[in-house]
Amino acid sequence: MICLFYFEPAKGISVKEAVGRVASESSNGTWTSLSTLKEHIRKIRARAFEIKGNYVKIAYPIELFEFGNVPQLMSSVAGNIFGMKAIKNLKLLDIMFPKAYIKSFDGPGFGVHGVRKFMKIKDRPLTCTVPKPKVGMTTVEHAKVGMDAWLGGVDFLKDDENLSDQKFNRFYKRAELCFKVRDMVEKKTGERKSYFINVTAETKEMLKRAKFVADLNGEYVMIDFLTAGFAGFQSLRDFCHDNKIAIHVHRAMHAAFDRNPKHGVSMLVLAKLVRLIGGDNMHIGTAVGKLVGSREDVMLYRDSISNSKISGGKENLYQDWQGLKDTIPVSSGGLHPGLVPNIIGLLGNDCVLQLGGGIHGHPNGTISGAMAFRQALDATLKGIDLGDYAVEHKELRDALRMWGYSRPV
Amino acid sequence: MICLFYFEPAKGISVKEAVGRVASESSNGTWTSLSTLKEHIRKIRARAFEIKGNYVKIAYPIELFEFGNVPQLMSSVAGNIFGMKAIKNLKLLDIMFPKAYIKSFDGPGFGVHGVRKFMKIKDRPLTCTVPKPKVGMTTVEHAKVGMDAWLGGVDFLKDDENLSDQKFNRFYKRAELCFKVRDMVEKKTGERKSYFINVTAETKEMLKRAKFVADLNGEYVMIDFLTAGFAGFQSLRDFCHDNKIAIHVHRAMHAAFDRNPKHGVSMLVLAKLVRLIGGDNMHIGTAVGKLVGSREDVMLYRDSISNSKISGGKENLYQDWQGLKDTIPVSSGGLHPGLVPNIIGLLGNDCVLQLGGGIHGHPNGTISGAMAFRQALDATLKGIDLGDYAVEHKELRDALRMWGYSRPV
Numbered sequence: 001m002i003c004l005f006y007f008e009p010a011k012g013i014s015v016k017e018a019v020g021r022v023a024s025e026s027s028n029g030t031w032t033s034l035s036t037l038k039e040h041i042r043k044i045r046a047r048a049f050e051i052k053g054n055y056v057k058i059a060y061p062i063e064l065f066e067f068g069n070v071p072q073l074m075s076s077v078a079g080n081i082f083g084m085k086a087i088k089n090l091k092l093l094d095i096m097f098p099k100a101y102i103k104s105f106d107g108p109g110f111g112v113h114g115v116r117k118f119m120k121i122k123d124r125p126l127t128c129t130v131p132k133p134k135v136g137m138t139t140v141e142h143a144k145v146g147m148d149a150w151l152g153g154v155d156f157l158k159d160d161e162n163l164s165d166q167k168f169n170r171f172y173k174r175a176e177l178c179f180k181v182r183d184m185v186e187k188k189t190g191e192r193k194s195y196f197i198n199v200t201a202e203t204k205e206m207l208k209r210a211k212f213v214a215d216l217n218g219e220y221v222m223i224d225f226l227t228a229g230f231a232g233f234q235s236l237r238d239f240c241h242d243n244k245i246a247i248h249v250h251r252a253m254h255a256a257f258d259r260n261p262k263h264g265v266s267m268l269v270l271a272k273l274v275r276l277i278g279g280d281n282m283h284i285g286t287a288v289g290k291l292v293g294s295r296e297d298v299m300l301y302r303d304s305i306s307n308s309k310i311s312g313g314k315e316n317l318y319q320d321w322q323g324l325k326d327t328i329p330v331s332s333g334g335l336h337p338g339l340v341p342n343i344i345g346l347l348g349n350d351c352v353l354q355l356g357g358g359i360h361g362h363p364n365g366t367i368s369g370a371m372a373f374r375q376a377l378d379a380t381l382k383g384i385d386l387g388d389y390a391v392e393h394k395e396l397r398d399a400l401r402m403w404g405y406s407r408p409v
Numbered sequence: 410m411i412c413l414f415y416f417e418p419a420k421g422i423s424v425k426e427a428v429g430r431v432a433s434e435s436s437n438g439t440w441t442s443l444s445t446l447k448e449h450i451r452k453i454r455a456r457a458f459e460i461k462g463n464y465v466k467i468a469y470p471i472e473l474f475e476f477g478n479v480p481q482l483m484s485s486v487a488g489n490i491f492g493m494k495a496i497k498n499l500k501l502l503d504i505m506f507p508k509a510y511i512k513s514f515d516g517p518g519f520g521v522h523g524v525r526k527f528m529k530i531k532d533r534p535l536t537c538t539v540p541k542p543k544v545g546m547t548t549v550e551h552a553k554v555g556m557d558a559w560l561g562g563v564d565f566l567k568d569d570e571n572l573s574d575q576k577f578n579r580f581y582k583r584a585e586l587c588f589k590v591r592d593m594v595e596k597k598t599g600e601r602k603s604y605f606i607n608v609t610a611e612t613k614e615m616l617k618r619a620k621f622v623a624d625l626n627g628e629y630v631m632i633d634f635l636t637a638g639f640a641g642f643q644s645l646r647d648f649c650h651d652n653k654i655a656i657h658v659h660r661a662m663h664a665a666f667d668r669n670p671k672h673g674v675s676m677l678v679l680a681k682l683v684r685l686i687g688g689d690n691m692h693i694g695t696a697v698g699k700l701v702g703s704r705e706d707v708m709l710y711r712d713s714i715s716n717s718k719i720s721g722g723k724e725n726l727y728q729d730w731q732g733l734k735d736t737i738p739v740s741s742g743g744l745h746p747g748l749v750p751n752i753i754g755l756l757g758n759d760c761v762l763q764l765g766g767g768i769h770g771h772p773n774g775t776i777s778g779a780m781a782f783r784q785a786l787d788a789t790l791k792g793i794d795l796g797d798y799a800v801e802h803k804e805l806r807d808a809l810r811m812w813g814y815s816r817p818v
Contacts, residue, residue, distance in 0.1 A: 026571075027543070027544065027571075028542035028543045028544045028545045038546075038550075040545065040547075040577075041542050041545030041546060042545075043545075044544075044545050044577075045545075063545075063575065063576055063577060064544060064545075064571070064575070065575065066573045066574045066575050066610070068611070069573055069574070069609075069610050069611065069614075070636075071573075071609045071610065071611075071633055071636040071637040071638070071641075072571060072573040072574075072609060072610065072633075072636070073636075074633075074636035074661075074662060075570040075571045075573075075609065075633045075636045075659075075661040075662070076571040078636070078662050078665060079570050079571060079633070079636065079661030079662050080570065080661055080664075080742075081664075082662065082663075082664035082665045082668055083663065083664030083668060083694075133437035133450050134436070134437045135436070135437045135453075135473060136437045136449065136450030136451075136452075136453050136454075136472075136473075137447075137450060138449075141447075161484040161485075161488050161489065162435075162436075162473070162481060162484045162485040162488060164475045164478055164480075164481040164484075165475045165478070165481075166472065166473070166474070166475050167472055168449075168453075168472060200478075200480045200481060200484065200640070201475070201478050201480065201481065201640065202477070202478065202480075202640055202643035202644055202647065203612040203613075203640045203641055203643070203644040204612075204644055204647070205478075206640060224480055224481075224484045224488070226638075227479075227480040227481070227483035227484045227487070227488065227638075227639060228480040228638055228639065228640040229480070229635075229636075229637055229638005229639050229640050229641055229642070230636060230637065230638050230641075231609070231610065231611055231612045231615060231637040231638050231640065231641025231642075231644075232480075232612055232638055232639075232640025232641045232644070233638070233640075234611035234612070235611055235612040235613055235640075235641070238611065238613070250484075252483075252484040252488030252489055253483055253484065253487050253488050253491070254491075254492065255489075255490075255491035255492030256487060256491045256666055256672075256673045256674050257665055257666070257673075259491055259492060259672060260669050260672055260673075263665075263668060263669055264665045264666075264669075264673075265665050285492075333489075
């Protein structure tokens with residue numbers, strides 16, 4: 001296992017001492033010499049092997065890790081080290097997973113080909129919406145918004161990250177009603193429709209909710225993987241493996257880890273862990289909406305979860321995914337129809353585009369918003385400028401008038 | 410529910426707009442106006458009600474939250490907001506849990522009184538050691554270190570945060586052997602001994618390990634609560650409730666969240682969540698060892714997990730724990746016998762002192778190291794200077810000679 005860190009030693013600490021302390025604290029060192037340190041233990045120490053400016057690569061013998069246990073991995077390479085006085089700043093930028101370690105995980109159950117197959121959608125980007133406001137609607141109001149969005153042409157309904165099982169919109173009632181509406185819309189439109197319903201909770205309750213979804217013929221569950229945590233996410237993946245269900249992964253709380261460029265854990269590491277464990281969809285930002293994340297960053301996350309191999313760079317490592325399926329990138333956060341050409345230019349067709357306010361904020365409501373979204377998508381795939389396409393498409397015209405649009409960069 | 414944030418608006422964003430965005434994104438707002446926003450939804454919006462410099466308090470209607478679901482809480486008040494462009498820096502400093510919310514959790518099963526009772530230790534600080542090196546010893550070597558430490562006078566053996574179930578030291582073998590040794594030492598010394606064995610893994614496997622410990626008459630399990638995550642931690646707490654087992658909580662990875670004073674989630678919030686869910690022990694740092702954390706910080710964490718009520722300050726909120734049991738503070742990280750008076754001066758007697766290298770690095774090995782630790786404790790409780798006490802106590806003398814000592818400040 002190889003980790004790439006950005007590091008800054010504390011005042012008075014040499015570069016060599018700083019990286020030595022990171023390597024030892026994240027494997028089997030401590031702060032004093034030990035009578036108990038024998039040769040077979042010394043052999044599985046982690047070692048820094050390349051220092052370039054503030055970047056260091058550390059190699060960890062595979063024996064240090066329990067296979068199939070992400071919490072144990074993170075307790076090792078992303079544990080105590082962030083709190084050491086010898087270090088001023090430390091960021092885990094990437095982890096290169098070796099073959100044997102990858103083989104101890106399932107990876108995604110479907111990947112983009114699997115999802116396209118059960119959704120019967122050949123080539124175009126997949127479309128998604130989350131009812132807004134985020135929380136507060138009753139179950140009936142929620143299902144009505146879902147129905148309108150599905151009818152308007154959206155493929156996936158999605159819960160917001162902070163909607164789970166509140167008084168105003170109970171989980172089991174929501175699941176029942178929304179899947180009933182889903183079945184009805186599928187009949188009416190002849191299109192496949194699905195729902196990323198948020199099952200995030202204490203693990204046993206989460207699995208109970210996932211079971212309920214499976215029994216209602218849901219194809220997907222959604223989890224906030226960082227606030228639920230890796231132990232719960234792995235358990236949900238196991239359940240979904242046995243029940244042939246896909247997982248939509250929301251990254252709420254990621255920016256508490258990854259926003260500081262000098263300290264914490266990178267979004268790249270988080271995204272790779274999602275693919276390793278087996279998320280089928282993963283939010284990676286937009287580069288253009290309300291959330292932070294540069295174009296280059298978003299492209300790197302996309303490549304790392306979509307491609308079979310990635311070559312290394314200054315802030316990432318080479319990775320061969322050993323045949324593991326891909327995770328579909330989800331672009332969301334402040335998107336509207338006028339941004340669709342931009343996002344497709346950036347991510348290509350193998351992605352989920354998720355619009356929330358950019359659908360429900362449409363002057364004529366959700367159905368028109370969903371139609372405008374699909375019109376923007378159609379125009380982009382046909383290579384027609386949105387402005388031109390809007391002349392004959394009223395819903396798109398109203399959306400562009402409200403939020404504007406920009407040509408692909 | 411009240412949250413206290415430190416915030417810095419992004420360039421060109423006013424203070425009012427910044428805090429408004431934080432409040433709305435963490436409850437039910439979005440970036441555009443919505444046709445779907447009705448009065449009953451508007452009623453449960455979060456509102457900023459006090460801004461003092463860079464500190465803001467936000468009040469969240471309790472309806473926004475699912476009771477008994479910490480992942481959902483964190484997805485709300487510690488979710489997307491850290492990644493908003495409108496904010497340059499944002500740190501969640503404290504959460505004031507209201508009575509109804511607290512009542513939906515168990516809290517600690519034992520607290521200091523419960524643990525003292527089953528350990529038959531009346532007043533003195535509890536003592537603990539983790540075998541070092543952190544990982545790499547065989548199961549037999551590990552158990553031998555445990556035996557020596559227990560025989561030398563230590564109460565608790567503890568696994569390191571990155572030891573779970575590796576090839577060189579399998580979990581089930583380790584549990585069996587260590588509890589056998591434990592039973593033997595208890596007979597020999599007439600003292601109660603226990604073991605914080607690390608069960609951190611995917612949830613179902615974690616509960617299987619906890620069950621195995623319960624069947625071996627273990628009183629405790631240990632979890633890395635941040636790398637396992639809140640869903641798994643809550644599940645483990647449920648299991649421990651049903652099986653009358655205490656939980657030792659390690660905070661590996663906390664400094665990825667809390668080290669930056671301007672961004673992320675504070676250690677105070679993490680510590681309070683541990684008490685809410687029900688950790689019986691919790692690592693809070695030393696203020697004097699190898700890890701960061703000031704004296705004032707460590708005292709605040711201690712008070713917040715030990716006391717029944719806390720008064721508010723600049724960086725924390727008032728909290729009434731509504732009768733919830735306490736969590737025992739654990740001090741660890743670079744400690745040795747010479748630091749014992751200092752730590753007791755800081756934390757008092759109701760704590761667990763954990764020495765790793767400061768025991769096993771003793772020139773005469775682990776038994777002598779453990780004896781030196783207990784001698785330092787005895788001296789401190791009797792009010793005798795360590796230097797004076799060392800005259801008649803060779804093990805302590807060797808320890809002080811090796812690592813020095815400092816008088817309480």
